[in-house]
Amino acid sequence: MFQYYFLLGVRSLRRNPALTALMVLTLAIGVAASVSTLTILHVMSGNPIPHKSDRLFVPQFDNGPLESYKPGDRANDQQMSYRDAVNLMAGKAGERRTALFGIGMPLEPERKDMAVFIVRGIATGGDYFNMFETPFLHGQGWAPAADQRGDDVVVISRKLSEKLYGDADPVGRRVRMGGFDYQIVGVLDTWSVVPRYQHLDSADGAFGDEDDMYVPFATAVRHQVDRNGSTGCQGNVEPGYQGFLDSECTWIQFWFETASADRAALQSYLDSYTAEQRKLGRLLRHSPNKLYNVMEWLEFNKVVDNDNKLSVWLSSGFLLICLVNTIGLLLAKFSVRAAEVGIRRALGASRREIFTQFLIETTVVGLVGGVLGLLLAFGALSLIAMQSKTLSVVAQMDWIMLLTTFALAVLAAVLAGLLPTWRACQVTPALQLKSQ
Template identity: 65%
Template sequence: MFGYYFKLGVRSLRRNPALTALMVLTLAVGVAASVSTLTILHMMSSDPIPQKSTRLFVPLIDNGPVEGYTPGEDPDDIQISYKDAVNLLKGGQGVRRTALYGVSAPIQPPRADIQPFNLSGLAPSRDFFAMFDVPFIHGQAWTEQDEARGADVVVLSREIAEKLYGDANPVGQRVMLMGFPFTIVGVIDNWMPLPRFYRLNGGVRYGAGEEFFIPFATSIRHELTHNGSMSCSTNSGPGFAARLASECTWITVWFETASAGERADLQAWLDNYAADQRKLGRLKRNAVNRLYDVPEWLVFTKVVGKDSKLQTWLAFGFLALCLVNTIGLLLAKFSVRASEIGVRRALGASRTDIFRQFLIETGVVGLVGGVLGLVLAFGALALISMQGKQTAAVAHMDWQMLFVTFVMSVGAAILAGLLPTWRACQVTPAIQLKSQ
């Protein structure tokens, strides 16, 4: 019977075409508004590295002054100092560990037809590439020996490598970076986690991949200043060496463990490290040492802001308003079919049969509205993506959201059709037959 009722639902679309079109359009607009905002929220809050997100940890050590501190409050910054970063790297915890900070540098292209330009990138230690599953198309990460001596080596992004060398493999070539000849050791493929969880202090959290990578030790040796935020509770003094010796926070450290169960051991080691530092006169706040895995880190750093969540709730409120209008339209449509319902009841159809038929017809309306809503949602996302690279990175729909769109549309239509369908089932056959 489902197939028969479905055919009746398709045929019913031709009845009262203006009323049907108004229902479909109302439902489509509500679905498009809610789905487009939900899609953006889904992309913004998705797990950027699900295969190991519970095995990657970022530590926070509060090294701020005691003055003005309230015990138990959150740290002032989401980064740590250089001295803590170096100590954590030397501690050897986890299967991998990396320290990193954002950098920018001018590059002198090897081609005369390209003018010098600035690159935005990262200065991590070697384990960064394996920790975050960074794909390579040419070469590989620098060696441990390169890192130990702070060698002038660089890994380029695919976009920059193709801009400078075309389709050729540039590994082994030298390029002038910061006025020094750097040897290219690798080229990464397109890699842009959403959000850019490994470095949330740079201001850009979506739609911006790294253009180059140089070793953390090399960046320090060249006294390359950070590209991002920095917090200093006291004056660090002039010069780069004074910054390294200060309590200024401008570096992020990550650990990778073999399993999520090793978190307790890593936390215990971090607490012991902090206790040793207090004996040296540091970490006077005696604050709790924080350890966050990737999902916790995204929540703590408020990657998805309250504004985004509020917009999603408002969009669903608009969908609810559209459903109310759809209910009124369905009541009007079903009311003119009272005589048809009376004849069917008189011929032996039960109320359950009538309910099932009209509910399936409502589902057909929802299906058509879903298709139109999907088209409108794609259009809305296209308009949103034109606002900038960050919005373009999250304003696209995946297969999961495609499925959600149709389920939401059909479900919303069926929900809106419950009352009109129930009212249709209450038609008294005798009264309708007498009126004919």
């Protein structure tokens, strides 16, 4: 019976192609507008590492001065001082731990046909690669001893490797950056994390390109590599690089990985650490220590801002307007078929059968509108992606949004068809037969 009604619906739509095309186009435009903004929000707010996001934590404590501080004020700084980062790295809390900060250096290629260019990356600990499950194309990360010694080793991206060496495996070769020779120990495969939760303070933000290279944290400090990121300093800072390291300036991101989702032990460790530091005359604000898992960290940093959410609400309102127009078109279409409904009712068709037939007909409109809406959504996302590099990262439709497009189109058509279908079922057969 469903197949029979489906074919009837297709034939009915073909009777008035202009009205059908108008209904399909109205529905498709509303669906495309809604799905385009919803896709961007879906990508931006997605969980970048769902299987362990509840085991990765960012610590936050306030090391600011007492001046102008009021108890209860929120600590807005994402980062920590060098002293705290080194102390936490030396501790045994968590299964893995790493400090990191953005860096930039001039790279001097071996090839004579290439000029010196700037590469940007991260100075971090060796646990970084296992903690964030980075995919390696060649080699691996550096050994723990390299962290302690501050060896001149580097892991580079696949993009940088292909630029310098083509398809060859460069592991073991040396590359000169910032006036020092670094031995390549690994090459990361393409690693597009959206959003880039592990380093939100990067110059490119949460939706920038992947990093060019990674060097040991201690190595970058020893070579006084230029920082590529924000720095917050309060109070006096002694002159020189060592004076900067000894200060309370915050410029380092830190991550813990725990063996389980139980954060109580890690919280207890942080509380004990800050208590010890207060005995040394630091962290005098006594503000509560915080731990943020991945999704909490994204929320704290407002990766998805109110403008993105407002866009979704506005596009949903536009879809609602399109539905209202589709309802009007369906009412007009079904009203001229009153005689047909009267004859079918007189021949024994029940109201339920009439309702089913017309509802399936609106479902056909939804399916066609879904296909057209999907094409329009792809076009809209392509135009959005052309606006900036950041938008090109988030304007990508996955299979979830692909299914959502069809489901939304069919649901919208069914909802729009409920009132016209109900009105069609109220036709009185006797009146229609008498008028013929």
